[in-house]
Amino acid sequence: MIRPRRPEALGPSAGGVRRLAPADRLWYAAYGSNMHLDRLTCYLAGGRPPGGLRTHPGCRDPRGPARTAPLLLPGQLYFATESRVWTGGSAFYDPGPGLPPADGTAGPRSGGGELPARGYLLTLAQFSDIAAQEMHREPGADLDLTEALARGRARSGPGRYETLVCAGLLDGYPVLTLTAPWSSRDVAVNPPSAAYLRHIAAGIVASHGWSPRRAAAYLAGCPGAAGHWTAEGIAALLDDA
Secondary structure, three states: OOOOEOOEOOOHHHHHHHOOOOOOEEEEEEOOHHHOHHHHHHHHHOEOOOOOOOOEOOOOOOOOOOOEEEEEEEOEEEEEOOOOOOOEOEEEEEOHHHOOOOOOOOOOOOOOOEEEEEEEEEEHHHHHHHHHHHOOOOOOOOOOOHHHHHHOEEEOOOOOOOEEEEEEEEOOEEEEEEEOOOOHHHOOEOOEOHHHHHHHHHHHHHHHOOOHHHHHHHHHOOOOOEOOEOHHHHHHHHHHO
């Protein structure tokens, strides 16, 4: 039985780690199509994933992750905007009320519950190059994680995947992911494509050991997919894979 892990919340005891700038190694918490290891490999080593519309240049360091771990992150998965790789809505992470908005304003955030993710232990350079490719830029420059490690959240640019969220610590390493600067309640949702959902569902099944029906039911309830995709329809995508 696969047991997912929950990152340790950033608190006063984590001050030494939070001041690391940059962190030498970190967990990249993938919650979208990169939960599928074959998909992540296209970012690391270069290539085009099945069903994708773009060939990725790869990272400066194309090696695979040092370790992987199933994770549960606080918050919510939702689909919005338009994916340039898959068409349909892109997957985003809303961390919910536990972390402040990227602009530092106060107030509650939407979201709640937990979402399954897959943690990859990477170098800072690998994570930075993946982030660059998510924004259709050439890899090659390391991200400055100082603010994200200190505050739990930081905007590194204006793009859809240029907001860094530090969800906590795992085995002494920060757990970081990429999302949009807005909340799920501040943007119009957009249903994801079949190929995109298939990759995400397959990644959940492989990393968390969920049954296809459980993964399908989870995704069918996410904003953007809800009301457009049924659990049966998503499960059928896995049957056809």
